[in-house]
Amino acid sequence: MAKYAWVIRPYPNGEYRMKEFLDKNIVAIGWQGIGDLSEVKTRDELKTAIQSYYHYESPQGLGQTLGCVSRFVLEMNEGDYVLVPDTQVVYIGKVTSGYQFDSSVDSDDKGYSHQRKVKWFYGKKAIPRNLLTGRLFDSLKGRQSVFTTFHEDVDDIVKNKEDYFKKQSDTNLKDEYLKRLQKGVVRNVNSNTFENVVGKLFSKYFPGLRRLGTSNSKKGDTDLLARLPGNVNVRIQVKHFYPEQGAIEPWVVDQLSDSMEIGDCGIIVTSGIVGEEAKVKANASKDKSISFIDGQEFVDILFENKDELTKEDLVEFGLISTLAFL
Structure with missing residues (x-):
């Protein structure tokens, strides 16, 4: 063995x-x-x-x-x-x-x-x-x-070539998905692809959501941007963090905030958890609205929309996956 x-x-x-x-x-x-x-x-x-x-x-x-x-x-x-x-x-x-x-x-x-x-x-x-x-x-x-x-x-x-998830009920599946997401063992979802799956899911809420170039620095940065009617910008920062490596920290809030203008709406989406200091930092901003979607809420939103996703979409989220060969 x-x-x-x-x-x-x-x-x-x-x-x-x-x-x-x-x-x-x-x-x-x-x-x-x-x-x-x-x-x-x-x-x-x-x-x-x-x-x-x-x-x-x-x-x-x-x-x-x-x-x-x-x-x-x-x-x-x-x-x-x-x-x-x-x-x-x-x-x-x-x-x-x-x-x-x-x-x-x-x-x-x-x-x-x-x-x-x-x-x-x-x-x-x-x-x-x-x-x-x-x-x-x-x-x-x-x-x-x-x-x-x-x-x-x-x-x-x-x-086990067949995907583990499709053998379970939705309730068990959602709990198991979150557990696996936060351990980094969901197929197809990794540090390189998490931004893509977040963009696909949230484009249902923010039409025209698109990716922006990132610098992987702690300076002002936005990963996803949507311009809504009324000249409202929604800026999303995506962080594929594992809880065992720590929670979202205040510098992530600063990173998004520094890329925002007054009146913009900011959202930090993470596969992990949000630290209390980061929440305090976001709440202290008087002229910029910054909210969080942690791993649990991300999974809830995903499963609320799963019936609207195509089979190809689900594969990207690691929900239906049969190993393919080249």
Whole structure:
């Protein structure tokens, strides 16, 4: 049974090797020249092998290499899941061997000699990234060559291709949706897509609602804008926050407020919760109206409107989803 799920980049030695990964049923890392590591049993032995060939000017550089190679050689086990991100898709497989060394590709021009055998799922076809759970999607942004991610999310994808939600009643579904949204495990909904789904849902209330460019700074900023009759502007700030990482803080109020003019209506929409200090900050504004829609209210609004949403719309919200393959 798999205990871990590993993300592995398809660029050992800086060269794109996704084709080799699939054709040879392997995953691999670079660092050619340090030899066969089959007999290495400890990090100290691994450190010695690395330093015999590579020289680092800082302990941090050596530590990063040691960590990556150690995870691949010493920590990864047969039965673990592997995910290989490839632009907008991801390949998923299961480790079927211990560490192996292929001397035929232990060279500067090839450089993927440190390998493990893999059984690829889904006939070696890729899954679009946007069908992953939110937190799994976000974890792929890590830039290390080898690192762990959410095993239970990968296990659910492998074992349960049909969407979990459509098996439940609406009452249970709404509660479960909120719970999953705030844990970051709703398929299709993540930090990159939450603004899109908020825009789709609230366009039913504010016709002409459109996205604006964002800077991801703490300066004045609006994500969504609608101009209503009577020259009233509705400005919406969207924050995909997980409650475990904290509540909406006053700086979010300042960010929206600084983009508003007197008479504008502002709304802060979050998947998480709103802190008391942020509420006080919003109420203190005398000439700008700023309100909040937290995760609970967002889910309530979504389910109030779910019968008006198309099947394609629901897929964007992670309510009806069957894994698709490329």
